Amino acid sequence: MIRARTFTDARQQSHSNAELNWWIFMRVSGLILVFLVLGHIYMTFIQVSESDATFDAVVAKLSNPAWKFYDWMILFLSLLHGANGARYSIEDYIRSRPNRAWVKTIFYTVIAVVFAFGTIGLISI
Amino acid sequence: MTQTHANSAAAPATTVEMVNLNVKILRFNPETDKKAHWDTYQVQAQPSDRVLDVLNNIKWYHEPSLIFRRSCGHGICGSDAMLISGRNRLACKTLVRDVAKDGGTITVEPIRGLKVERDLLVDMEPFFDSYKAIMPYFINESPAPAGERYQSELDAERMEHSSNCILCACCTTSCPIFWVNGAYLGPAAIVQAHRFIFDSRDEATHQRLNIMNQNTGVWRCRTAYNCTEACPRDIPITTLIEEVKRAIMFQQS
Amino acid sequence: MHHRYDVLVVGAGGAGLMAALYAAKGNVSVACISKLYPTRSHTGAAQGGIGAALGNVAEDHWEWHMFDTVKGGDYLTDQDAAEVFAKDIIDAVYELEHMGLPFSRTPEGKIAQRKFGGHTRDFGKAAVERSCYAKDRTGHMILQTLYQQNVKSGTTFYNEYHVTDLLIENGRCRGVVAYDLASGELHTFHAKAVILAAGGYGKVFKITSNALTLTGDLMSIYYRKGLPLEDMEFYQFHPTGLAKLGILVTEGIRGEGGILRNANGERFMERYAPTIKDLAPRDIVSRSIVTEIREGRGVGLDKDAVHIDLTHLPREVIEGKLAEITDLARTYLGQDPVKDLVAIQPTAHYAMGGIPTDLNGLCLSDGLGGTVEGLYAAGEQACVSLHGANRLGTNSLGDLIVFGRRAGTYAAQYARQVEFADLPDNPLRESEEMFDTLRASKGSDNAATIRKELQESMMNNVGIFRNGPDMERQVGIIQELKARYRNVGVSDPSRRYNSELIEAMELSFMLDCAEAMTSSALNRTESRGAHDREDYRERDDSNWLKHTMAYKDLNNDGNVVIGYKDVALKGFTRAFEPKPRVY
Amino acid sequence: MYRGREGQWAFLLHRLSGLAILAYLLLHVFSIGSHIFGERFYMAIHETYDLPVFRVGLIFIVAGVVYHAFNGLRIIVMDFTGAGVAYQRQMFYVVLAITVLATAYSAYRLYPRLMGGY
Ligand SMILES: Cc1cc2nc3c(=O)[nH]c(=O)nc-3n(C[C@H](O)[C@H](O)[C@H](O)COP(=O)(O)OP(=O)(O)OC[C@H]3O[C@@H](n4cnc5c(N)ncnc54)[C@H](O)[C@@H]3O)c2cc1C
Ligand code: HEM
Numbered sequence A: 001m002i003r004a005r006t007f008t009d010a011r012q013q014s015h016s017n018a019e020l021n022w023w024i025f026m027r028v029s030g031l032i033l034v035f036l037v038l039g040h041i042y043m044t045f046i047q048v049s050e051s052d053a054t055f056d057a058v059v060a061k062l063s064n065p066a067w068k069f070y071d072w073m074i075l076f077l078s079l080l081h082g083a084n085g086a087r088y089s090i091e092d093y094i095r096s097r098p099n100r101a102w103v104k105t106i107f108y109t110v111i112a113v114v115f116a117f118g119t120i121g122l123i124s125i
Numbered sequence B: 001m002t003q004t005h006a007n008s009a010a011a012p013a014t015t016v017e018m019v020n021l022n023v024k025i026l027r028f029n030p031e032t033d034k035k036a037h038w039d040t041y042q043v044q045a046q047p048s049d050r051v052l053d054v055l056n057n058i059k060w061y062h063e064p065s066l067i068f069r070r071s072c073g074h075g076i077c078g079s080d081a082m083l084i085s086g087r088n089r090l091a092c093k094t095l096v097r098d099v100a101k102d103g104g105t106i107t108v109e110p111i112r113g114l115k116v117e118r119d120l121l122v123d124m125e126p127f128f129d130s131y132k133a134i135m136p137y138f139i140n141e142s143p144a145p146a147g148e149r150y151q152s153e154l155d156a157e158r159m160e161h162s163s164n165c166i167l168c169a170c171c172t173t174s175c176p177i178f179w180v181n182g183a184y185l186g187p188a189a190i191v192q193a194h195r196f197i198f199d200s201r202d203e204a205t206h207q208r209l210n211i212m213n214q215n216t217g218v219w220r221c222r223t224a225y226n227c228t229e230a231c232p233r234d235i236p237i238t239t240l241i242e243e244v245k246r247a248i249m250f251q252q253s
Numbered sequence C: 001m002h003h004r005y006d007v008l009v010v011g012a013g014g015a016g017l018m019a020a021l022y023a024a025k026g027n028v029s030v031a032c033i034s035k036l037y038p039t040r041s042h043t044g045a046a047q048g049g050i051g052a053a054l055g056n057v058a059e060d061h062w063e064w065h066m067f068d069t070v071k072g073g074d075y076l077t078d079q080d081a082a083e084v085f086a087k088d089i090i091d092a093v094y095e096l097e098h099m100g101l102p103f104s105r106t107p108e109g110k111i112a113q114r115k116f117g118g119h120t121r122d123f124g125k126a127a128v129e130r131s132c133y134a135k136d137r138t139g140h141m142i143l144q145t146l147y148q149q150n151v152k153s154g155t156t157f158y159n160e161y162h163v164t165d166l167l168i169e170n171g172r173c174r175g176v177v178a179y180d181l182a183s184g185e186l187h188t189f190h191a192k193a194v195i196l197a198a199g200g201y202g203k204v205f206k207i208t209s210n211a212l213t214l215t216g217d218l219m220s221i222y223y224r225k226g227l228p229l230e231d232m233e234f235y236q237f238h239p240t241g242l243a244k245l246g247i248l249v250t251e252g253i254r255g256e257g258g259i260l261r262n263a264n265g266e267r268f269m270e271r272y273a274p275t276i277k278d279l280a281p282r283d284i285v286s287r288s289i290v291t292e293i294r295e296g297r298g299v300g301l302d303k304d305a306v307h308i309d310l311t312h313l314p315r316e317v318i319e320g321k322l323a324e325i326t327d328l329a330r331t332y333l334g335q336d337p338v339k340d341l342v343a344i345q346p347t348a349h350y351a352m353g354g355i356p357t358d359l360n361g362l363c364l365s366d367g368l369g370g371t372v373e374g375l376y377a378a379g380e381q382a383c384v385s386l387h388g389a390n391r392l393g394t395n396s397l398g399d400l401i402v403f404g405r406r407a408g409t410y411a412a413q414y415a416r417q418v419e420f421a422d423l424p425d426n427p428l429r430e431s432e433e434m435f436d437t438l439r440a441s442k443g444s445d446n447a448a449t450i451r452k453e454l455q456e457s458m459m460n461n462v463g464i465f466r467n468g469p470d471m472e473r474q475v476g477i478i479q480e481l482k483a484r485y486r487n488v489g490v491s492d493p494s495r496r497y498n499s500e501l502i503e504a505m506e507l508s509f510m511l512d513c514a515e516a517m518t519s520s521a522l523n524r525t526e527s528r529g530a531h532d533r534e535d536y537r538e539r540d541d542s543n544w545l546k547h548t549m550a551y552k553d554l555n556n557d558g559n560v561v562i563g564y565k566d567v568a569l570k571g572f573t574r575a576f577e578p579k580p581r582v583y
Numbered sequence D: 001m002y003r004g005r006e007g008q009w010a011f012l013l014h015r016l017s018g019l020a021i022l023a024y025l026l027l028h029v030f031s032i033g034s035h036i037f038g039e040r041f042y043m044a045i046h047e048t049y050d051l052p053v054f055r056v057g058l059i060f061i062v063a064g065v066v067y068h069a070f071n072g073l074r075i076i077v078m079d080f081t082g083a084g085v086a087y088q089r090q091m092f093y094v095v096l097a098i099t100v101l102a103t104a105y106s107a108y109r110l111y112p113r114l115m116g117g118y
């Protein structure tokens, strides 16, 4: 991520639409997440207030494939959305290249592990 | 009623309204100081004075070693962007009455995100480097006609705002992203790119959009609006940045 | 530090940038030194427009433009320069458009044009639309566009370098010495040709539209070499500056239909210039305003201003075509031109005189055809004598473009033909001495105080109306200020970014310019154009149809020697006989 | 602190809330998913959540999500319509109002849990 100082620099750096695609993804996933996440919160915290988080309740709910898919979509979209969002912050605040590379590596690994963990968890019920 | 404004500036001392001000300036001289420190100066000024007049007054008659840039004195050269009472402004376009009352305090700091060389004067090179990175010049290699290239009034209006920029850096140095991430080209460079991207006569739209489409280009903008609020030329900067974003999106898809 | 370039441009305003572009086209190495970042130059403040007989709105011809320029200059204009100018400017404006300058447009899509003071059709019959404009930000657009083109062509810039000395030996210029504000070091620039384009010196006056940095540096340096300054007595006061502040309100405001009114609400210009009224040239309007004020018809607490009335114009015109000055009036005076009358007063604006040059921009060393080899000048600081005794609005931007271009071209041509001339033995000596003296001085006098006294006295004694006794007094005042200047102390010992040192240095330049100006004005015992003497009311063609050349007497400080130079009364194809100047 | 206006605070809150939700999400996935280690482990984690800090934290998470979601919509409207930019300030206040209302409502609904645990 050298800043372009000449046109050639700029051209080298601008061959991909990655940033544009992420930008669009953030908006599209955000739109979908509004329904998924707010729905999720409403259902789990507000509606089923008393007994929601007990082991049985969770297991019972998640044995329904529709709910499985619903929750998996949340997992997938919000992790990706959140990971990319956090990448913005990492790129903004961590200004030395080696540090940034380290932080990103660790961070993406954590996200990947959590994603795998969550997926396995969902499937295995 | 409007008369009084006009004449307060130089009417005889007895009738002139004067206010007392504390001017608190963040000072730094690399030859003698390890870090910046605040100095406060008590001065008198008229409410209709420019903050630049106040600074000049301090420099000329109290503290000659106070350093800042200035030239035109009326908001056209872009020399004197400073962080005045919490916001980026041109000292020459800010009147005392806009930022302080009698007995009040005006704080003056250098603009942020650029290296402070001395007192209120910062290193502008990185700012101009970003400017140069967007190919800030008209490109149309097809042979020019004998007269002018025609352009409709409507097309000319497209450049009304962006061509008005004086490169003062008020915007870029008010952007919370730029403060932490100097690689961001910044709003001023984007405004300049907009100037050419939306010029119906220019032929390098595609290249400029490509530059804007990098990690350091428009996508770093988080629509914080500080730039728009700070611009002394009233350029609707965020709107222009959004226009560039959309132009990239529609061109690439 | 030592640098070497074929062509060196001093100043990065419109003239300097244009010269740098054209020099670079000549296949030589070019660098541009400027004490400000290029886009901070005062060309950016120009509002109204650039005059060229394009005929986009109404029929127009270069001959008419040439005539207006000569008549506007009260026949002191060199007519060969006026002819070259009126022809070249048409092409030059198209060239600016091809560089991408965002002009305002006519409904057909051509460059828009509007009326401006002194520009007429058919040799003075009626006002004509000649000023090509980009709203009221024409200078800003020109400066930005030219800087952009220089970025494109990769010109080397030395920004915030103050030129402190010209290296001239045996009639040939060999380079310049410049002080780098950032490091506090002196640099030698060795060059085959040098182009000076460092702008005006309006800061010698108290009320001025000029920037704080327009202190006449290079004029003074030239003058200190014993070389002449031409026509320094002709200094233009723009009729409409914001009251007290001097910030310019473009003449375009009258071009769009603005009307000057005195305290009684009377449109007084009808009495002074019955044909073109508010659109008379600047010297005439300024004098009319001052006459109104003197006769007690001024407005404001001190009754020292008049009103400009735009309230009859549609809001779109005011906020659209005059956006800049609307903003200025609202910001600084709290007056809204859409519904309020705006208080204005004349403001010191433009130096017609300066470093004398020939049509190619080559600097003249006397009034008899002597030149300084390798030294060129253009822009406000130069005097090809296009503007004569009074510049027409919009002709300065044209001057920058046309003569900046010529200076660039000819300097490059010269540089291709010659070898580098040796630098003087110790090129930094004079600059070092100057700074050492300033730094060492423990004197108690304050540069700001001296500057203020200079500005106030110049305003009072060598202003719009002049007379012998006042100016004689002013000669004395300047001598006294110069003596006090030697006692100015610089208290800041820092090397880096020492602007106290710079301001003190600039004051010495201003004192020189004021000296040359006052002596030239005192010497000219007639009234012509902007030079109006209460003790010599009439224009006197039999004695004074000649340019003044003011030389510093190197053996006797404070003494100014006056020489003369002939006026070119013929162009190449057209010539206009001097006639009384009525509008 | 730079005296920015609505836009600056909207951005700052959006970023903070986004990062906070992300942190919560990671924990949340871990704790819910931990059922694969068996009920004991799962309940052990959830007992920790019972601590008052976490209970109050839940309300903040709701506030954060609601703010982030609606300000996200505000951003999308700004990105795709000119009017969005013109009314961004007003929209920010609407977002704040919705956030406050939703937070108050969820606090009300969660109140019993806050007081009494499960
Ligand atoms: C407010 C205003 C409005 C105007 N409106 C119009 C108009 O509508 N139409 C028109 O035709 N004319 C107009 N004029 C006149 C015209 O704009 C100026 O005469 C012209 O811009 C001068 O240009 P320049 O290139 O000679 O100098 P400037 O643009 O003043 O530039 C001077 C350059 O020299 C450099 N410099 C100065 N001293 C030194 C030094 N010691 N060392 C190194 N560099 C130095 C500066 O850094 C600067 O870059 C206006 C002028 C003013 C003040
Ligand atoms: C509920 C619906 C959501 C919507 C509508 C939404 C919308 C958005 C949008 C539009 C952005 C881009 C901001 C910008 O470019 O300025 C964004 C950024 C972000 N989002 Fe979300 N989001 C939602 C949920 C989430 C969730 C669940 C998380 C956490 C896992 C999250 C974490 C983030 C982060 C960290 C950012 C980056 C913030 C920044 O850098 O400014 N978002 N969100």
Ligand code: SF4
Residues within 6 Å of the ligand: B164, B165, B166, B167, B168, B169, B170, B171, B172, B187, B188, B191, B230, B231, B232, B233, B234, B235, B237
């Ligand atoms: S866009 Fe406005 S604030 Fe930014 S540099 Fe240009 S004039 Fe200054």
Ligand code: F3S
Residues within 6 Å of the ligand: B174, B175, B176, B177, B178, B186, B187, B220, B221, B222, B223, B224, B225, B226, B227, B228, B237, B238, B241
């Ligand atoms: S302040 Fe910065 S984040 Fe965007 S809207 Fe302006 S550039």
Ligand code: FES
Residues within 6 Å of the ligand: B070, B071, B072, B073, B074, B075, B076, B077, B078, B079, B080, B090, B091, B092, B093
């Ligand atoms: S001094 Fe020129 S913009 Fe303030």
